[in-house]
Amino acid sequence: MFRYASLILITLAAALQLPAQGDAAKVFPYTINQVTLDNGLKIVSIPFDSPGIIAYYTVVRTGSRNEVEPGKSGFAHFFEHMMFRGTDKYSKDDFNKLLKSIGADNNANTSDDRTVYHTLASADALETIMDMESDRFMNLKYSEEDFKTEAGAILGEYNKNYSSPFMTIFEKLREAAYEGHTYKHTTMGFLRDIKDMPQQYQYSLEFFDRWYRPENCVVLVVGDFDQAKLVALAKQYYGPWKRGTYTLDVPVDPPQTEEKLINLPWKAKTLPIVSIGYHGPAFSDETRDMPAMDLLSQVVFSETSELFRKLVIEEQLVEFVQGSEGDSRDPGLFTIFTRVKDPKNIELVRSEIEKAITEAKEKPVSAERLQAIKSHLKYQFAMGLDNPDAVAANISHYIQLTGDPESVNRVYRLYDQITPDDIMSVAKKYFNATNRTTVILTQEESSQ
Amino acid sequence: MKSPRMFIIAALAVLVAGGAFSAVKITELRSETSPLVTVRIILRAGSINDPKGKEGLNALTASLIEQGGTQQLSYADVVAKLYPWAANITSRADQEITSFTGNVHRDHLRDFYRLFADLVLSPRFDSSDFARVKDLGINYLQNNLRGTDDEGLGKQALNAFMFEGHPYGTTEFGTVQGLTSITLDDVKAYYRKMYTQANLWVGLAGGYPADFASTVLADFGRIPEGTAAAVTLPAPPPVEGMELMVVQKPARAYAVSMGYPISVTRKDREYYALMVANSYFGEHRTFNGVLMNSLRGDRGMNYGDYSYIEKFTGGTAGNAFPNLNTPLRQQYFSIWLRPMPPEQAHFAIRNAIFELRRLVSDGLTEQQFEETRKFVVNYSKLWAATMDRRLGYLMDSEFYGTDYYIDRIEKELKTLTVADVNAAVKKYLNAENLKIAVVVDEGKGQEFFDAVANNAPSPITYEAPRPQKILDEDAIIKTLPLNINRAKSRVVPARDLFEK
Numbered sequence: 001m002f003r004y005a006s007l008i009l010i011t012l013a014a015a016l017q018l019p020a021q022g023d024a025a026k027v028f029p030y031t032i033n034q035v036t037l038d039n040g041l042k043i044v045s046i047p048f049d050s051p052g053i054i055a056y057y058t059v060v061r062t063g064s065r066n067e068v069e070p071g072k073s074g075f076a077h078f079f080e081h082m083m084f085r086g087t088d089k090y091s092k093d094d095f096n097k098l099l100k101s102i103g104a105d106n107n108a109n110t111s112d113d114r115t116v117y118h119t120l121a122s123a124d125a126l127e128t129i130m131d132m133e134s135d136r137f138m139n140l141k142y143s144e145e146d147f148k149t150e151a152g153a154i155l156g157e158y159n160k161n162y163s164s165p166f167m168t169i170f171e172k173l174r175e176a177a178y179e180g181h182t183y184k185h186t187t188m189g190f191l192r193d194i195k196d197m198p199q200q201y202q203y204s205l206e207f208f209d210r211w212y213r214p215e216n217c218v219v220l221v222v223g224d225f226d227q228a229k230l231v232a233l234a235k236q237y238y239g240p241w242k243r244g245t246y247t248l249d250v251p252v253d254p255p256q257t258e259e260k261l262i263n264l265p266w267k268a269k270t271l272p273i274v275s276i277g278y279h280g281p282a283f284s285d286e287t288r289d290m291p292a293m294d295l296l297s298q299v300v301f302s303e304t305s306e307l308f309r310k311l312v313i314e315e316q317l318v319e320f321v322q323g324s325e326g327d328s329r330d331p332g333l334f335t336i337f338t339r340v341k342d343p344k345n346i347e348l349v350r351s352e353i354e355k356a357i358t359e360a361k362e363k364p365v366s367a368e369r370l371q372a373i374k375s376h377l378k379y380q381f382a383m384g385l386d387n388p389d390a391v392a393a394n395i396s397h398y399i400q401l402t403g404d405p406e407s408v409n410r411v412y413r414l415y416d417q418i419t420p421d422d423i424m425s426v427a428k429k430y431f432n433a434t435n436r437t438t439v440i441l442t443q444e445e446s447s448q
Numbered sequence: 449m450k451s452p453r454m455f456i457i458a459a460l461a462v463l464v465a466g467g468a469f470s471a472v473k474i475t476e477l478r479s480e481t482s483p484l485v486t487v488r489i490i491l492r493a494g495s496i497n498d499p500k501g502k503e504g505l506n507a508l509t510a511s512l513i514e515q516g517g518t519q520q521l522s523y524a525d526v527v528a529k530l531y532p533w534a535a536n537i538t539s540r541a542d543q544e545i546t547s548f549t550g551n552v553h554r555d556h557l558r559d560f561y562r563l564f565a566d567l568v569l570s571p572r573f574d575s576s577d578f579a580r581v582k583d584l585g586i587n588y589l590q591n592n593l594r595g596t597d598d599e600g601l602g603k604q605a606l607n608a609f610m611f612e613g614h615p616y617g618t619t620e621f622g623t624v625q626g627l628t629s630i631t632l633d634d635v636k637a638y639y640r641k642m643y644t645q646a647n648l649w650v651g652l653a654g655g656y657p658a659d660f661a662s663t664v665l666a667d668f669g670r671i672p673e674g675t676a677a678a679v680t681l682p683a684p685p686p687v688e689g690m691e692l693m694v695v696q697k698p699a700r701a702y703a704v705s706m707g708y709p710i711s712v713t714r715k716d717r718e719y720y721a722l723m724v725a726n727s728y729f730g731e732h733r734t735f736n737g738v739l740m741n742s743l744r745g746d747r748g749m750n751y752g753d754y755s756y757i758e759k760f761t762g763g764t765a766g767n768a769f770p771n772l773n774t775p776l777r778q779q780y781f782s783i784w785l786r787p788m789p790p791e792q793a794h795f796a797i798r799n800a801i802f803e804l805r806r807l808v809s810d811g812l813t814e815q816q817f818e819e820t821r822k823f824v825v826n827y828s829k830l831w832a833a834t835m836d837r838r839l840g841y842l843m844d845s846e847f848y849g850t851d852y853y854i855d856r857i858e859k860e861l862k863t864l865t866v867a868d869v870n871a872a873v874k875k876y877l878n879a880e881n882l883k884i885a886v887v888v889d890e891g892k893g894q895e896f897f898d899a900v901a902n903n904a905p906s907p908i909t910y911e912a913p914r915p916q917k918i919l920d921e922d923a924i925i926k927t928l929p930l931n932i933n934r935a936k937s938r939v940v941p942a943r944d945l946f947e948k
Contacts, residue, residue, distance in 0.1 A: 049481075053833075084735070092745075096735045100819060103826020107733070120830055148912035152748025159701030159787040160751050163598035198911040267698035267890075269595030269943070271587060304531045309524050316580050319587065341583065372532040379534035379553050386484055387833040443595075 027381060027412035030391070032405050035231050039241050040215030043234045044405050046222045046395065048388045054123045054223035055392035058133055059399045060115040061218070062211040064187040065329060066248055071196060074154070074189015077110040078197055079207050081150050083117065084108075085142035089135050092146075102128055111187050113329045114400035120389045123224040127233055133219075134237035137212055144201045151197040158194055165266050166337075169275045169439050176260050177277050177333055177437040180251035213244030218399045223388035250330060255279075260437040265444045271319070272340045273441045274350060277333040280325045280430050283401045285410035290327070292422040293334060293430070295415065297324040298373045299423060300360050301336065307356040311338070317345050321353070327401055333437075334430065343442055350438075360427040364420035377415055471645045472668040474661055475846060477653040477839045485557050486836040487664075488651035489568055490773065490843060491546040493642045493677040495622065496615035502630050503948075504585055504622020507541035509635045509642075511581040514539035514548060517572035518563070526563060535560050537567065540773060542620050543759075545847065547773040551836065554655045561660075565667050571639065578632045585627045589619065594697065594942040598787060598887045601695065602703040603761060605885040605945060609693045610709060610780060614684055618946070625948040644674020653839035684709035684778055687881040689933035692900060694886050696893040697942035701750075702793035706800070706884040707782030710757065710876045714775075715848040720860035721872035722757050727827075728820040729807050730755025730783065733768065736823065738803050743785065746918050747908065749796050750788040757781050769831040772840030775847040781877060790889060794899055794906035797884060798928040802921070805879040811870030821861050828857045880931065893939040901932040 033045040063076050086092035099106050104121035119129055161167045171186050178184035188194070219238070221230060256279055281289035300307060301323035311318045323336035340349050365373075385391050398407040491510070498505045514537060517523045530536070535552040548568055552560040593601055604619050611617040618626070648671070650664055687708045712719040730737040732754045735745065739753035758779045762768055783804070788796050812820070832838040832854050841853045850856055888896045899906070907926045914922075 053830075097819070100734075100736050100823045103823050103829070105734075105827065105830050120833075122826060145912040145914070149746070149748035149910070149914075151911065153744050153751055156701075156744070156748075156750035156752075156786060156788060159789070160599060160703075162700060163703075163787070164596050269591050269697070271591050302531070303527045304524075313524050313580070314576070316576075316583065319584060341587070375532040376534050379532070379555075383484060383534055383551065383553060386482075386835075389833065 026409040027378060028395075028408045029385075032395075033227055034405070035234070037214065037235060037238060039239070039243055040213075041234070041238050041241060042218045042403070043231065044218055044220045044395070044399065045225065045227060045230055046220075046391060047225070047227075048223050048391055050223045050388045052123050052224055053388055054121060054126060054221055054225055055388040056119040056121065056126070056129050056133070057220040057222075057392045057396050058117040058137065059218045059220060059396045060117075060211060061113065061216050061400055061403065062115055063111050063113045063400075064185060064189070065112050065182050065250060066211065067182050067185065067189075068248065068250060071193055072200070072203065073185035073193045074187070074197070075193075075200070075203070075207055076115055076211075077187050077189065078151070078154050079204060080108045080110045080115050080117075081153060082142055082147065082204060083136055083140060085140070085146050085150065087135050087139040087141050089139065090132060095132060095136070098128060098132060104129070112183060114396075116396055116400070118389070118392065118396075126221075126225060126230070130233050130237045134241070137217070138241050140208055140212070147201045147204060148198040151194075154197060155194055158188055158191060161188060163268070165268075165270055165273060165441050168266075169264065169273060169441055172262055172264055173275050173277050173335065173437055173439045174333070176262055176439070177256070177279065179253045181253045181330060182250055183328070183330065183332065210244060210246040214238065214241045215243050218403065220392055220396055220399060220405075222392040222395070253331075256435050256437075259433045262437075262439045264439055264441040266441050267444055270441070270443050272343050272346055272443070274336075274338050274340060274346060275439045275441075276336040276350075276353065277437045278430050278432075279435050280332055280334040281426075282329060282331045283327040285402060285407040285414065288414060288418060288422050289426055289429070290325075291411060291414040292418050292426040293325050294377070295370070295373055295418050296360060296423045296427055297334070298376065299365050299369070300356050302373075302376075304372070305356070306359075307352065311349060311352055317341060317349055317352075327397070329401060346440060346442075357427065357431045361424055361431065365423055367420075370418075370420060374415060378412070381412070471673060472665060473649040474665060475649070475651040475839070475843055476661055477651070477835060477842060478658070479653075479655055479835060482655035482835055483554055484835065485552055485554050485652070485654040485656045486839055487550040487552075487561060487564055488653070488773075488839055488843065489548040489564075490649045490651065491548075491642060492544075492647045492649060494542050494544045494546055495618055495620045496543055496679045496681070497642065497677050498618070498622060498626065501626060502634055503618045503626030505626070505630055505634055505638050506546060506642075507621045508582060508585055508627060508630055509638050510539040510541040510546045510548070511585065512573065512578055512635055513567055513571045513639075515581050516567070516574060516577040518566035519570045519572060520566070521563075522572070522574070523577050526567065529563055530560070533560060537564055542774045543616050544776055545773060549836070557656055557660070561663070565664075568643070569667060569671055573632060573636055573639070575632055578635065582627060582630065585621055586624055588621060589624050589627070589946045593619075594945065598697075598699055598701070598703040599784075600761075601697070601942060601945075602705040602885050602887045603782075603784065605693055605695050605887070606705040606707060606782065606883060608945065609691070609883045609885055610684065610687075610707065612685055615679060615681060616684075616776070616778070623946050623948050640672075641674070642677055644672045645669070646674040646676045649843070651839045651843050653835040681778055684780075687883055688936060689881060689931045691883045691933050692886070692897065692937040693884070694888055694893045694897045694939045695942050695945065696888055696890050696939065699787075699887055699889045701787035702790055702889075703787045703887045704785040704793065704797055704800075704884065705782060706797070706882050707780050708878075708882045709778055709780045711778070712872075712876060713758070713777065713779050713848055714845070714853060714856070715850045717860060718868075718872045718875070719757065720857060721864055721868045722876055723857070724817065724820050724824060724861065724864065724869050725807065725812060725873045725877070726755055726757045726781075727824050728812055728816055729803070731827075732756070732760065736820070738807065739783065739785075739800060742803055743796060743799055746914070747799070747910070749792050749799075749908075751786045753783070753785050753800065755781070755783045760784075769837075772837060773844060775844050790892065792908060793886060793888070794896070794904075795908045795926060797886070797900070798906060798925045798930065801879050801882075801930065802925050802928055804877070808873060808877050808879055811873055812866055814866050817866035817869055821864060825858050825861050828854055887942075897937070897939050900930060901934055901937065903927070903929050
């Protein structure tokens, strides 16, 4: 008879208590353990009531932001794919067979500032996972033939993504808005660089040598584990990993000095899409600009905003409108998207968005509205913590930004402190015409 | 699946409340410790209930309930009420059923539920909201599906092709002309007919109070009893040889979906045998499958290649596990090849069929069977990681009239043998009679069609040397004959799909 690994159903976490408004208590309700090994590798662990299950994440604090050399856009993402191509100890097929044997869900993804490798599996597979993960992070080995074959899968990923016009808009917006900073390209990379990837085998070895180093990575375990055993295993498996020496110099862009506008024709059938980007602040858990921008995003662009009510619900000029700035290590773009129902209303919609931003600069948000927004942010966060994988995904977000999972508590404390004046202040500071890049996508006349 | 802190009550609840008699079914999955609550309301009607000429009526009605107001509150007021709680209400209109799902932190359950119940039981049906959601539906079909989502288009084209003339044959969202012809009065009449005790079913999951279900039953007991919206399904149209639908639109890469109806569902034991074979052949978003390893791993043609033994929509991003609340009485087998360069699409179709033929002829070895069975038992437990998802699977199990899906998988797989699996493969799968939908670039449709129908050679070239084993297979695959049934095949512009 066969045996199954002891996967037991997940039960939900113990009662989650939200801190009262203004309370200095931590928004993240679970214990965060942090241990740093001698080689600089940080092990973060969070006990969570999910009997028999663990989420195992490795956060590499390298993403497309690190692609500083010309012609290498998209490489961090490409490298993520290569990490599944095997080692001397575990070939690609061995790696997949082992994962299959433990019934794991295993994958990875890359963005501007990080690459995350994640596994959801039975708790008793912890040592197996750590063995496999530490091995490939230290000893990855692949042939040039495999490298070239995987480049085809990258082109395939580009192909699947680019039937949506949003990918192209995002690409054009960034390319225009940034001068030399690596946020100029998307994580996917420019098509010309993707097509050249098969020729970059030697560079890929260099890339691994630079970035897949203990001081640049954090291992995060959430769920059902024994802390002492976890640390002992980490020392055993990751102990031999050697520190790296490479230092990154990401170009700093000068302030944008004039407005930029791009008209983008689209061959396939589509409604017009307007996208507007304003250079904003970098993520910080110490200063107020970024948290104030997050609240401003809710004031002006959430479903409860006056702009949404007018454009979407009442006048029905657009299908949706949204605006926000994702957290990023370096100054990012606050990006507004809207899909306009009738091309003749594009300018009207742009002017309504501009009016809403002007109002945010001049009119303080009411105390009641501010309270509702802060409540929304806290409950939204709490509702996203309903299983170990979701907790790990949430916390890995803050690890990529600062290396410290406690950033989550610090930034939510800042949200509590934001005042109407803070919101007006960032509106005035960042939402200026000379700081703006607009992309307007419309269907070509000849399209069906 | 029992956990000491969880209570499952799945019964046809009958409650006398305020003089009202409720025949509404309620499914409960209560946790004493969970901070979250999910309320799931299912209407046992879907696009198969759309009247002829009004295709999309079921979906439009659901959208108007979800994105409309109550008798007391406008849509904007509803959104404003939900906002501080970060609570959400979504709807999903499918072919057989329609679901409304509300998620809230238990701090706000009572107020949230009042609002949610009012949306479903006393909707506002405002003419301005109607115009807005109708526009969304038409734009989705006309612009988004036809223009900007080639993988979704390929899947919907396959569905329309497989179920031509069958109640499943339109999209869940209807057709452009159907939606265009629908009036607000049509919606109100459909609502009166369908949203009755006979068709509604409520699910509760999470940390709600023990007496909460009685409140729900009392509310649902006040609506008309109505009659069940049953639709008798004819047999799906037969598939005769390989039937090819080439869909044309501007496209930089070609998306492929292929498949055929099968006569097993989760209620059948053989479904679970087929489940093991399918996981071995094409488990979604993993590197376990034969297809994924052959097309992507060995040949680098595209991003992913999977197979399914029941309806699977979405799944284009993230680690999507099997859908919730899209059950069908008649299921289908399908293969999804993610977009590949135009010059490789013909080879890729042959490659997938080559592997399918091998599966059907050789089956699984004892070792492949054991490895896959073990994987599926463990992996399927991950699908139900939240109370919300568990409730969804539980309600689907009740639709099929079977035990809780995740438990049933373990129970059935424990007693399966490799012979069971290979027998199910032989009985239900074949590589000779299948429908193929391909999305190709504008103006290239006929050329592609002719190449496939004429069995033109489709050699593949690589950036780097490949092992001899792969080259030997390629030599067979590049001329693999496909028996295209020209009489039942065609080239269509995307603009003609989902029109009426």
